[in-house]
Amino acid sequence: MGKHYLNTLFAPKSVAVFGASDRIDSVGQIVFQNMLESGFQGALYPINPKSPEVQGKRAYADIADIGEQVELAVIATPPQTVPGIIGNCGIHGVKAAVIITAGFGEAGAAGAALEKELLEAARRYNIRLIGPNCLGIMRPSIGLNATFNKGGANTGNIAFVSQSGALCTAILDWAQSNDVGFSSVVSMGSSTDVDFGEILDYLVSDANTGSILMYIEGIRNARSFMSALRAAARIKPVILVKVGRHAAGSKAAMSHTASLVGADDVFDAAVSRVGVVRVQTITQLFTAAKALSCGFRPVGKRLAIVTNGGGPGVMATDRAADLGLTMATLSDATIEY
Incomplete structure (x- = not known):
């Protein structure tokens, strides 16, 4: 079975973060820090035209300067810059992008026009988009934390x-x-x-x-x-x-x-x-x-309720009946255990 067409979103081998920054608590700073601290298993490229280095990593002014294939773009730059970035990503073979930036369809007529421009650029180059106006995406098993959440996930x-x-x-x-x-x-x-x-x-x-x-x-x-x-x-x-x-x-x-x-x-x-x-x-x-x-998958409709108080047990039993569940009859051996 071949790879799913969204594989570059969920399992990218390389990620470029547009708007990566050293400015404390900016979205770009948090996203790039998360990517570093989560131990992303692929190549990671900060893109910031105003700085030669971001958080100790060499930064690039533009995706064209990287010289390697980028599979996923994560964008945390002002909304008016995003359609151009998507077009440039398309020229350089990027096939997926996570747009954290807000200020599009949810922001009135001007934002809706910008969103239309963004979509046109993405479809021109067959780039699939998550967002805009989102927290980002996590895939903990590969160290992908392309979000501005302050912390990771198990x-x-x-x-x-x-x-x-x-x-x-x-x-x-x-x-x-x-x-x-x-x-x-x-x-x-x-x-x-x-x-x-x-x-x-x-x-x-x-x-x-x-x-x-x-x-x-x-x-x-x-x-x-x-x-x-x-x-x-x-x-x-x-x-x-x-x-x-x-x-x-x-x-x-x-x-x-x-x-x-x-x-x-x-x-x-x-x-x-x-x-x-x-x-x-x-x-x-x-x-x-x-x-x-917990990994347990119940089967059937019989339910046993364990409680340290009578009132909560009665309430739980009533609710179980509302849902069409049957209260299990426990054997003497189970009760004694």
Whole structure:
């Protein structure tokens, strides 16, 4: 089986960071520091035309100066520079880019025009894009931390895909203290090009991924999304939160990532039909992550509840009944054990 067409996003052999910097707490400084500290296993090139060196590494004024093939571009420069950078990357054979920069479709008419220019440049050279307006992407097993999150992630078998960078940060912070690891963390941002469907298509065949968590505000390509979701749910647990259940939430999602949010009851029925578990809160998503990280896969509908208090046990039993679960009858030997 050949490599997936998104392989240069998830497993690049070389990365160029546009906007890499020594300026403390700038996005470019954090991204490049993360790449250095995570121990990226490929070639790493900081690009900054104003400095010959960034964080102790030789810097390049332009991608043309590198003289080696770059597979993934990570861009943290002002929005007006991004379409030109993508065009230049295309000329030099780059096939994937993560655009952390904000200020595109979510920023009004001027930003939408800039986003259109960005997409035209990417499609001219067949470059696939994550973002813009995203936290970045992580692949802990290969030391890829192309994000501006202050910290990394442990290696594990959970993939987390989110349209909110803030929620990526929250779950990464929580995971560190709860011994939960990830195969991939993907902050989608505005999902201008690569959407959930394509990410799912990669993850379903990814040997490092055992389960998939998602935070969704809106879907651009519903047909692709449902097809990939159906395929993923057949062989891996898929758990998601989707916001915008009401009119006010839909409006907020549009202003955040310019995402279109469809009728919630239609979405709920569709994901339930393909075997996906939809939760309603981030706490429930975190709980699911903890449960999945243990590697245990329950079968059937019988449930045993272990509790140190009667009240919580009764509440849990009621909720189990609501969900159609059957309380298991424990044998005398199990009770005595």
